[in-house]
Amino acid sequence: MKQIRLNAFDMNCPGHIQQGMWRHSRDRSADYLNLDYWTGLARILERGLFDGLFLADVLGVYDVYQGSPDPAIRGAVQVPVNDPMLLIPAMAAATRHLGFGVTANLSFEPPYAFARRMSTLDHLSRGRVGWNIVTGYLDSAARAMGLERQRAHDDRYDVADEYMELVYALWEGSWADGAVVRDRETGVYADPALVRPVRHQGAHFQMDAIHLCEPSPQRTPVLYQAGSSERGRQFAARHAECVFVNGTSKPMVAAIVAAIREAAVARGRDPTDILVFVGATIVAGATDAQAEAKFRDYQRYADREGALAHASASLGIDLARYGPDDPIRMVKTDAIVSNLQAIATRRPDRAITKRELTDSFALGGRQTPIVGGPERIADELQAWVRETDVDGFVLARTVTPECFEDFAELVVPRLQARGLYKEAYAEGTLRQKLFPGHAARLPASHPAASHRR
């Protein structure tokens, strides 16, 4: 059976997915302003041989619920939220192997400067950086940037496709292998004949410039994507190396995984060129009983008002207008499909009610929490891999960092004993660690490779 890959899921803010947990006396998420908190977390994850820390991000606030940002501000529902990229250099200095997947919204990052930021991170981390490509979905973010609202959903992906070609050209094409000579004798640092400008006149972007950075270990960072709409999945099939999905029913996730691999194959990629991760909320204890007691303790802190603020923004509908037993109407936008699909898999027979939705978001979010001692959790994770063909899990934080410490101390040894989890990190870049036998750089079957000479 294949080895389980593991990402921790966090965000540079006090309230990420499980709203209210910052109130728990052992929770340290309100220490997000301190570098020590992040370097400590990185060391915990590296001790647990996690493949990566995946950092979510959002530009904008959740202001759909009650038509106001106030509930989100009150409960720290992803606001305040600091820049995630700036955490990585300090964590990279504190670790040797841990990967870092960072979310960046390409709608608001000029590609030239963004390409430089990612190359810089890839250099400083020695090839341990990934990029979760998002296009944003909040009108509040658009208003922050001086627009009235977001572009339409499918248009955003068209822009994103063009954006990707630009950054690929900078990362893969501008500096040829061998361009950097660094010869102290002759004084030639780089050979200009092997450095060329990216000249681009597109529908959304224009550029005429060389990439400012010499080639980094991975050139293109490991590419993550989480879109679950039809257009989002096409985008992932073309670009992504790691895809995140959410879902509570194994058959439905199995169907999603199969569809993702099929779509990649249809584009000439290998089905194993894409790793699929499913979101998981795990509460581990030394015994099942201890874990259940811990879960009940955590639940006492769940913030239902915060959960409604979060859910309303994710779904794009003001849940304040619904009674507790009203069914939630489906509206087809990317975020809504993603979130409702995940939740609805628990109730495939009928529409989900507001009460159920709130329960779901209050602790567990888009996942059914897995609660138990090491055996029970290992059993459940193994069942997920066997029945859905996912490659690994993205562990949402509950009470942090103890949720990650518990997993590393209690569950990892059990998974190792079953031969399901690595005993040590592989050498090489994040891409090489995730894809054994691959090179540090993207395979030739990836569209970025067309920009190479």
Place this chain on the structure above:
Amino acid sequence: MKQIRLNAFDMNCPGHIQQGMWRHSRDRSADYLNLDYWTGLARILERGLFDGLFLADVLGVYDVYQGSPDPAIRGAVQVPVNDPMLLIPAMAAATRHLGFGVTANLSFEPPYAFARRMSTLDHLSRGRVGWNIVTGYLDSAARAMGLERQRAHDDRYDVADEYMELVYALWEGSWADGAVVRDRETGVYADPALVRPVRHQGAHFQMDAIHLCEPSPQRTPVLYQAGSSERGRQFAARHAECVFVNGTSKPMVAAIVAAIREAAVARGRDPTDILVFVGATIVAGATDAQAEAKFRDYQRYADREGALAHASASLGIDLARYGPDDPIRMVKTDAIVSNLQAIATRRPDRAITKRELTDSFALGGRQTPIVGGPERIADELQAWVRETDVDGFVLARTVTPECFEDFAELVVPRLQARGLYKEAYAEGTLRQKLFPGHAARLPASHPAASHRR
């Protein structure tokens, strides 16, 4: 006599001001890709009680000389150049007091995301961040961003003035003091009544959004500026807390310093609210003779072709078209005035020739190198402060990091013995360290204060 303030001047690239030094066997600037290099440098500077590390930056390449970027690429003249901001978190984690001034070009940083980046850095460093405000001057950068050329010089400053009002409103006005409650009992993280959106409809920017970050120790980072044109100086008089000037003649620098303080006073600020730093290239040895030998050794590595590439871009004229003894024609743009003014102060009687210019840029740049043992250097620095009223120096790197180690080990103790240099860091933020007796935040006389409630 006042205490001398000290910034180290560096850049996230192999070739900064003194072209060719990366070729020296003891120079480590080509290690700029390694975090260890930067955390080591930060520790050296903190041991030497430097107030700050000032990080230059440029978006774009130097392609004026010979009408091509090739000479700059060949000699690593500020290309490749990585993002400077991403160095700071790792250096902040490795130090406790050292400040970090980072150059960011506001023409290419959307204000909403940029304000968040700076707040994040200010949080993570516990209030040790400064921002060197630049508007850019390279057409190559504009072309990288999809434009044909830069905006006109004075227009850039008009945009910059509006940009500053926006980021001030985010930093100073969006979250009132006391907005962050962080009450684990009630579950209130922040009081929405004390968080308000920034609503702005200007000539160049629109925004309707709250700042994403809770207030950081300094709120607005310490503001640095280096413009030397009339319009640039007006901008500095309004906004800057630290101004960098270049010049080789003490009387001319004295006149500049006086003009800067006067302009600030004319805008209702206190003359001591602005610190003026002058650029300096210093080669220190245990004795004068050792220092002179070291300087001659360094000079052997000076890259004259690289110096011409750098000078041509800085001046906006292709020096390949000039003979060695041709006088250089003055053209009035911001960068040109800044650079030629600095160089011309050596030859106030006549125009500078290409040969002289190249000599100047090849080692020393815009400064006459100060070479000597501790006594001679201390004498010269003391004379600069006495005769020009500058508050301190920005030390350009030569062979790095030994140039900073030499200064810390040899010169600092001598300055301390004369009572010209601190014996220990003051507590508090960078602003409090630079301005004894001031608060962590900008004084009420600064225009940013008008955005407070």
